[in-house]
Amino acid sequence: MAQDARIVLQQRLSQQLVMTPQLRQAIKILQVSRAELETLIDHELTENPVLEENVDEKVEGPPEVPTVDGQNGSEEWQATEGEKPEVEAPSNVGEIDWKEYAENYSNDIHGSTGHASSGGDDDDRRAALENVLVKRTLLPDHLMWQLRLSDLSDIEKEVGALIIGSLDKDGYLPIQVEEVAFLADTWPDVDIVRRVLRRIQDLDPPGVAARDLSECLLIQLRQLGLTDDSLPSRIVRDYLPMLESRRFDRLARELGVPIEQIAEATKVISVLEPKPGRDFGDQDTRYVTPDVFVHKVGEEFIVTLNEEGLPRLRVSSFYRRMLGQNGSPEARGYIQEKMRAAAWLIKSIHQRQRTLYMVTSSIVKFQQEFLEKGVSLLRPLVLKDVANDIGMHESTVSRATAGKYVHTPQGTFELKYFFTSSLRGGQGSEVSAESVKEKIREIIAKEDAKKPLSDQYIAELLGKEQIDIARRTVAKYRELMGILPSSKRKQVY
Numbered sequence: 001m002a003q004d005a006r007i008v009l010q011q012r013l014s015q016q017l018v019m020t021p022q023l024r025q026a027i028k029i030l031q032v033s034r035a036e037l038e039t040l041i042d043h044e045l046t047e048n049p050v051l052e053e054n055v056d057e058k059v060e061g062p063p064e065v066p067t068v069d070g071q072n073g074s075e076e077w078q079a080t081e082g083e084k085p086e087v088e089a090p091s092n093v094g095e096i097d098w099k100e101y102a103e104n105y106s107n108d109i110h111g112s113t114g115h116a117s118s119g120g121d122d123d124d125r126r127a128a129l130e131n132v133l134v135k136r137t138l139l140p141d142h143l144m145w146q147l148r149l150s151d152l153s154d155i156e157k158e159v160g161a162l163i164i165g166s167l168d169k170d171g172y173l174p175i176q177v178e179e180v181a182f183l184a185d186t187w188p189d190v191d192i193v194r195r196v197l198r199r200i201q202d203l204d205p206p207g208v209a210a211r212d213l214s215e216c217l218l219i220q221l222r223q224l225g226l227t228d229d230s231l232p233s234r235i236v237r238d239y240l241p242m243l244e245s246r247r248f249d250r251l252a253r254e255l256g257v258p259i260e261q262i263a264e265a266t267k268v269i270s271v272l273e274p275k276p277g278r279d280f281g282d283q284d285t286r287y288v289t290p291d292v293f294v295h296k297v298g299e300e301f302i303v304t305l306n307e308e309g310l311p312r313l314r315v316s317s318f319y320r321r322m323l324g325q326n327g328s329p330e331a332r333g334y335i336q337e338k339m340r341a342a343a344w345l346i347k348s349i350h351q352r353q354r355t356l357y358m359v360t361s362s363i364v365k366f367q368q369e370f371l372e373k374g375v376s377l378l379r380p381l382v383l384k385d386v387a388n389d390i391g392m393h394e395s396t397v398s399r400a401t402a403g404k405y406v407h408t409p410q411g412t413f414e415l416k417y418f419f420t421s422s423l424r425g426g427q428g429s430e431v432s433a434e435s436v437k438e439k440i441r442e443i444i445a446k447e448d449a450k451k452p453l454s455d456q457y458i459a460e461l462l463g464k465e466q467i468d469i470a471r472r473t474v475a476k477y478r479e480l481m482g483i484l485p486s487s488k489r490k491q492v493y
Contacts, residue, residue, distance in 0.1 A: 026348040030355060030396070033403035034291050034306075037349070041311060044345055050319045050335065051342040054312040139171060139208075139280040140164050142482065146203045149489045152196065159184045159196045163209060171208040171277030172216070173197070204482060207276040214240050220272045231257065232265040243269070290407035292360045292415075294371065301371055303361045305353055306407075313346045315339055352400075355392070359400045362386045363418050370418075374410055376439060380432045381419050431467055437477045439465070444483055452486040 032040065044051055143164045147157060162184050168174050177197060181190045200209045206223050210216035217236045218228075226233055234255065235243055242251055243266065252259040293304045323335050363386060369377035383394040390397075401415035420432040443461060447453045453461075455474040462469050478485070 025344065026351065027399065029345075029348045030352045031399035031402050034289055034310075034405075036403075037352075038309060041313070041349075044342075045311070045313075048338050048342050048345075050316050050338040051313055051345065052316045054314040139167065139169075139205075139277045142205075142280060143167075143200065143203055143208065146482070146484060147200070149484050150199065151488065151490050152199065155186075156192065156196050156199075159186065159193055160200055163193075163197055163200055167209060167277065169277055170275040171205065171210075171280075173209050173211050205273065205276040205279065207273055210276075213274055216274065216276065217269065217272050221268075224268075226268075231255070231261060232268045235262075235265055236269060288405050288412060290412055291356060291404040292406040294360070294364055294406055294408045296371070296409060301364050301368070303357060303364055305357055307353070310349075313342070313349070315342045315346070355396065355400045356404060358390045358392075359386060359397055360406055360415065362389045363406075363415065365389070367418055371408055371410060374438075376435050376442075378418070378420060378432045378435045378438075383419060433477070436462070436467060436469065437481060439467070440474060440477055441481060441483070444478075444489075447489075450490065452489040454486045 029037065029040070045053065144161065147160045147164065150157070150160075152160060159180065162180055163173060166173060166175055166180065177190050177193045178187070180193045180197075181187045184193065186192050197209060201207075201219050202223075203209075206220045207216040208219075210219055214236055217240075218233060221230070221233050221236065222228075228237075235251065239251055239254065242254070248259055248262050248266070252262050255262070289309075290306050293306055295302050295304070319335050319339060323332060323339065363381070364371065366381050366385065366389075367379060369379065383397045386392075387394045387397045401419070404415045405412055406415055417434075420434045439462060440458060443453065443458055455478065456471045459469050459471045459474045462474070475485070483489075
């Protein structure tokens with residue numbers, strides 16, 4: 001006998017996070033870069049008539065978000081728990097002697113008189129300005145650095161420099177080897193040019209100095225360990241137009257292989273880089289405006305937010321008065337909506353700046369030795385360390401550091417630079433991966449160019465400094481820094 005179908009109404013109590021548009025905006029403002037924030041503020045100033053720039057000297061805190069009481073038109077602050085600010089203003093901000101700090105900062109940059117001076121002061125001032133520049137790594141510079149570390153003869157290096165100087169922005173060689181030989185005064189001997197060209201094609205980035213797309217992809221396939229008669233190499237060499245038109249069935253027939261093998265070969269080819277030079281910047285220098293400054297005043301490192309160029313915003317008092325006056329419900333509703341949007345924007349920016357201040361202050365506390373002596377003393381640090389220190393969630397710290405830069409006595413760095421993995425040091429201590437990279441770079445810089453040090457020997461040298469690191473880890477870090485192996489660093493005079 002069939003059971004009766006019944007509809008049962010049950011009541012359940014559950015808790016879930018509701019992502020309001022205001023909360024989305026606050027999260028977005030927290031994670032945008034300074035340039036993006038300036039654009040966002042300019043846009044809001046244009047779009048929202050209630051929002052205006054505060055030109056008064058007095059700096060006010062974030063406004064309360066107004067709502068209209070249907071009884072008397074009064075304003076009141078209403079917020080859910082999820083919308084309340086996550087951080088409080090740092091308690092020691094008002095305790096800094098700003099006059100003394102400003103005088104010290106001015107002296108650091110301009111000399112004791114506040115004007116440009118000569119000699120060493122000029123150098124110090126220039127260095128301070130250069131710290132806010134981030135130079136793009138240019139493809140010719142990257143290749144010339146590798147060429148100088150090679151074991152080529154002087155004439156071969158001259159030919160190599162000519163080849164590198166002739167590459168286009170995508171990393172291709174647009175001229176023939178005969179032209180290179182003529183320009184290098186080696187004509188009619190073109191074998192030397194071909195020999196040097198092959199050496200340059202073995203450099204990083206893979207596929208560089210190719211003369212066409214097919215050669216570029218073939219170079220990369222060889223560096224992946226695939227032979228010239230492998231299926232991906234055969235497709236690239238002989239059937240590239242067919243591959244570009246995605247005629248896989250015809251490819252299978254032409255090559256006499258199952259279409260499944262064509263699909264696998266295509267996957268290999270698809271991860272290759274058709275424009276090896278695209279990851280390298282052009283000739284322009286990229287200017288980075290720091291979001292935060294860290295300066296040493298006496299024995300203490302002081303964190304200050306860079307708010308220059310960021311307009312101070314407020315809700316228009318004119319529209320506040322209009323809201324309290326009689327008017328049509330539509331007009332009052334429009335003003336109320338715009339006032340809510342303006343007030344929440346100001347509150348979100350205020351919270352962004354406070355969060356950025358707290359995160360940077362925590363990083364400074366963890367990285368005191370780095371600020372004093374440089375990258376060799378950069379300590380291991382993860383997001384959780386800072387999150388626990390300031391009582392925030394890791395995701396908040398991650399958003400607050402994304403795309404933000406800090407100017408320190410050691411230079412200008414992205415905040416994410418200070419979060420680095422750890423390696424085991426002596427007596428159970430830990431050292432950061434970045435500091436180990438710096439030590440490897442220093443060891444190689446001091447080596448005898450005729451007898452370059454092997455990765456194993458470098459690992460043993462680090463072991464003497466109580467840094468427990470394997471040979472393969474040295475090789476991995478060396479490759480990440482773009483340093484050639486010892487066999488290719490050797491120079492013969």
